[in-house]
Amino acid sequence: MPRKVIIVATADIVAEEQSIGREGQIIAKTFPLETGLDGVQMDYTWISHSKGYGTPRHRHTFDQFRYTLSGVRQQDDLEMREGECGYFGEGVAYGPQLQNESCVGLILQFQGPSGIPYLTHDALDNARQKLIAEGGTFAKGIYTKVLPDGTKVNKDSHAACFEAITGTKMTFPKPRYDAPVIMKPQNARWVPDRKLDGVEHKHLGTFGEYRSGVKLVRLLPGAKIPGYTQGDAEVRYLVEGSVQYSGRTWQGGKTADQGAYMYIPHDTAVEEMSSDEGGTFFVISLPMLAELEAERRRAKAA
Numbered sequence: 001m002p003r004k005v006i007i008v009a010t011a012d013i014v015a016e017e018q019s020i021g022r023e024g025q026i027i028a029k030t031f032p033l034e035t036g037l038d039g040v041q042m043d044y045t046w047i048s049h050s051k052g053y054g055t056p057r058h059r060h061t062f063d064q065f066r067y068t069l070s071g072v073r074q075q076d077d078l079e080m081r082e083g084e085c086g087y088f089g090e091g092v093a094y095g096p097q098l099q100n101e102s103c104v105g106l107i108l109q110f111q112g113p114s115g116i117p118y119l120t121h122d123a124l125d126n127a128r129q130k131l132i133a134e135g136g137t138f139a140k141g142i143y144t145k146v147l148p149d150g151t152k153v154n155k156d157s158h159a160a161c162f163e164a165i166t167g168t169k170m171t172f173p174k175p176r177y178d179a180p181v182i183m184k185p186q187n188a189r190w191v192p193d194r195k196l197d198g199v200e201h202k203h204l205g206t207f208g209e210y211r212s213g214v215k216l217v218r219l220l221p222g223a224k225i226p227g228y229t230q231g232d233a234e235v236r237y238l239v240e241g242s243v244q245y246s247g248r249t250w251q252g253g254k255t256a257d258q259g260a261y262m263y264i265p266h267d268t269a270v271e272e273m274s275s276d277e278g279g280t281f282f283v284i285s286l287p288m289l290a291e292l293e294a295e296r297r298r299a300k301a302a
Contacts, residue, residue: 003265006032007245010046010259018045018121024053024099030121031261033235035289037296041120042110044235046259049073051102056141057095058156059172063112063207064088065214067282069239069254071103078182080105085214085282086182087207090114091175104254106237108284113209114173119165127161136160181205185216198223210288217283219243219275227272232287236262241279246271252279266290 013029029046046069057076066073066086073080075097080086088094090112111118128138136145143160145153155163159170183204193199198220206213219225219241238252238260250260262281264270266289 003036003268005246005265005268005270006261006263007250008032008261009250010253010255010261011257013046013261015256018047018125025050026053027256028121029256031263033263035233036265037289037292039117040111040289040292041118042108043118043120044108044261044263045106045121046104046256046261047107048104048256049099049102051099054098054141055095056156057093058141058158059093059175060088060090060109060158061112061114061116061162061170061172062109062118063090063212064110065106065108065212065284067106067237069104069106069259071101073103073105074099075180078180080182083186084182084184085204086180087177087205087212087214088180089175089177089207090116091173092177092180093175094180106282108235110286111288112173113176113288116173119162123165124158124161127164128157131160131164176208181207183214190218196223196225199225210291211285212288213285215283215285216280218280219273219278221276221278222274223278224272224274228270230264230266230268230270231290232285233266233289234262234264234286235284236264236281237283238262239280239282241275241277243273243275243279245273266293 015027015029018026018028027048031044033042033044068080068082068084070082075095136143138157141157143155143157162170185202185204188202190200190202200218202216204214238250240252242249242251253259
């Protein structure tokens with residue numbers, strides 16, 4: 001089946017309460033994202049964290065990118081203010097987190113370079129409900145269950161859900177970084193595209209063996225990007241202005257009702273894009289998907 005560009009308005013995505021046993025409230029809008037590779041899943045969400053949301057110090061078996069749309073995303077001595085973004089690599093410990101105020105942002109969670117499969121929010125929440133039904137409890141980011149012999153089991157809530165799904169003990173990859181990497185786009189300069197008039201970039205970072213990348217891309221008023229074939233997969237979010245694509249004008253923004261999401265798979269035909277007033281995208285590049293596809297193709301041919 002040929003790959004297709006996905007573009008949707010944030011307002012058209014249903015908001016749902018999301019939880020894997022953390023404190024506080026998460027309201028999320030999860031965007032459609034099909035990698036086209038069996039066993040390789042990702043979650044990309046517009047997400048609102050309430051005041052009081054918190055987690056203990058923890059780490060992941062997956063990679064994560066964050067972008068703050070409004071408010072301040074808080075964790076231990078790190079802060080991500082509006083317009084800032086972060087890379088939280090697999091195996092890197094961070095936290096504790098505690099929101100002193102509500103905040104809104106974007107989060108992409110996906111398989112890290114070590115290859116441990118990523119489990120989606122839906123799968124984790126189903127596991128959480130199963131563990132509760134079996135007599136467990138979740139509080140302050142910790143799963144607790146008292147066994148028949150009176151032994152009390154305490155685990156990180158995410159680890160408990162992961163182990164319930166996989167049937168294996170959660171083990172973490174060795175971290176490639178000492179701490180999360182916080183990027184400050186306000187201190188970077190716009191670089192004109194060498195081929196496209198009216199298009200500018202702020203490249204913010206490239207991470208891991210598969211070269212996952214983060215940047216901002218903006219179209220100046222009147223700019224146009226002719227149709228082309230996409231190389232590496234990209235996840236884009238229109239945070240400011242507007243663009244015209246596929247016969248429709250898409251509005252940028254930072255709220256539950258304003259903004260537009262775009263997923264462009266690798267090796268996919270992309271239509272012409274233009275902007276009358278100008279528009280700015282937060283962009284995550286994912287060479288990993290084409291690389292994994294090539295690895296599987298070589299393994300099958302061997």
